[in-house]
Amino acid sequence: MKTRGVAILGSTGSIGTTALQVLERQQARFHVAALTAFTNASLLAEQVARYAPSFVGCVRAPGDAPQDWRTGERCLVDAATRDDVDIVINAVVGSAGLDATLAALEHGKRVALANKESLVMGGALVSAAATRGGGTLVPVDSEHSAILQCIGSRPIAEVRRLVLTASGGPFREWSRDQIDGASLADALRHPTWRMGRKITVDSATLVNKALEVIEAHFLFGIPYECIDVVVHPQSVVHSFVEFVDGSVLAQLGAPSMELPILYALTHPDRVSDTGVLPFDAVALSPLSFEAVRHDDFPALGLGLQAGRRGGAAPAVFNAANEQAVAIFLEGAIRFGDIAHAIQSALSRFGDAPSGTRDAILAADAQARRHVQELLSC
Numbered sequence: 001m002k003t004r005g006v007a008i009l010g011s012t013g014s015i016g017t018t019a020l021q022v023l024e025r026q027q028a029r030f031h032v033a034a035l036t037a038f039t040n041a042s043l044l045a046e047q048v049a050r051y052a053p054s055f056v057g058c059v060r061a062p063g064d065a066p067q068d069w070r071t072g073e074r075c076l077v078d079a080a081t082r083d084d085v086d087i088v089i090n091a092v093v094g095s096a097g098l099d100a101t102l103a104a105l106e107h108g109k110r111v112a113l114a115n116k117e118s119l120v121m122g123g124a125l126v127s128a129a130a131t132r133g134g135g136t137l138v139p140v141d142s143e144h145s146a147i148l149q150c151i152g153s154r155p156i157a158e159v160r161r162l163v164l165t166a167s168g169g170p171f172r173e174w175s176r177d178q179i180d181g182a183s184l185a186d187a188l189r190h191p192t193w194r195m196g197r198k199i200t201v202d203s204a205t206l207v208n209k210a211l212e213v214i215e216a217h218f219l220f221g222i223p224y225e226c227i228d229v230v231v232h233p234q235s236v237v238h239s240f241v242e243f244v245d246g247s248v249l250a251q252l253g254a255p256s257m258e259l260p261i262l263y264a265l266t267h268p269d270r271v272s273d274t275g276v277l278p279f280d281a282v283a284l285s286p287l288s289f290e291a292v293r294h295d296d297f298p299a300l301g302l303g304l305q306a307g308r309r310g311g312a313a314p315a316v317f318n319a320a321n322e323q324a325v326a327i328f329l330e331g332a333i334r335f336g337d338i339a340h341a342i343q344s345a346l347s348r349f350g351d352a353p354s355g356t357r358d359a360i361l362a363a364d365a366q367a368r369r370h371v372q373e374l375l376s377c
């Protein structure tokens, strides 16, 4: 049987390395056709030696990198649009993933999307690219994978409400004052998931959940007023779908990204040889749920407002957050400054033009500059 070619953009990251583990067990179905990374050339070289892709890209490759590696930002799009690539796992972090998502969809590829930022920035553009090119978008995010599985083949008109679960992050039980002054080490101590640094901080501010609500809106075409968030500290219920008759379906599993990554490759099919441990309800008990403390996690509300406002607002929300988190990761600002910076950028640029890719990127750049200036004072 011919195996399907997979490109992994961001192969050296948390999702990228997990995706390679998943593919290792699925060699009868898939092969690694292309790998890209940003700077981590030594890990990339190990992956190349092991998986022998036909294309390798390293955005900022060192001078002694192999001659046949592509370099520069364009290598993501080149990897995503190759003839020998059927599926693109976009596991890049941040807005750098946008062009590759658009290009892969324009070229009719299946995009297994971990890079939620590209959908948040350019939801309408991404949908238009898929329609034009015949590509399909399948979520890797565990919440959206759960929703996709629960909806199954039912028409979207039968869905009344989505309820996304959130772990609550490391500050779930902290007071607002404690949260505002939290250290970088505190923010990086996620209770249930091991992930890259940016998404780990986003999970502490609950920005990640705002990005996921916007992602769900565009993926499933559900209005914002029909998408809720509930805190679920154990991260076992990956999300709920409520149907028009009041019936509620959920998808459950131990917190691991292996299954959502694999399902994004095989959807709507299921495969049996996954290595996933049998579900043990007793071992995973008890499961609990809490209301979101919106007053103490203001970034979530800012993101939800940006989603409802539409236009450039989600892109500005995302860019302001990326810039503020980058500065927080350098240890230069307080945790509470992230939400202030997002609010300030949204009030200045939330209504910027947004009809084209260039307009979105211009709004993104304005928001970043604004946050940089605001936080360097």
Ligand code: NAD
Pocket (backbone or CB within 6 Å): 009, 010, 011, 012, 013, 014, 015, 016, 036, 037, 038, 039, 040, 059, 076, 090, 091, 092, 093, 094, 096, 114, 115, 116, 117, 140, 141, 142, 193, 194, 195, 196, 197, 198, 199, 257
């Ligand atoms: P990470 O920081 O561990 O890895 C990011 C990868 O992207 C690395 O391979 C890096 O080399 C590459 N990269 C970084 N900046 C780049 C740039 N400017 N250009 C090209 N490549 C670049 O991040 P992660 O935790 O794997 O997350 C990746 C994406 O998946 C994010 O959008 C995140 O929100 C999403 N996601 C992650 C998880 C998780 O469990 N880690 C779960 C759901 C969704």
Ligand code: MG
Pocket (backbone or CB within 6 Å): 141, 142, 143, 212
């Ligand atoms: Mg998620």
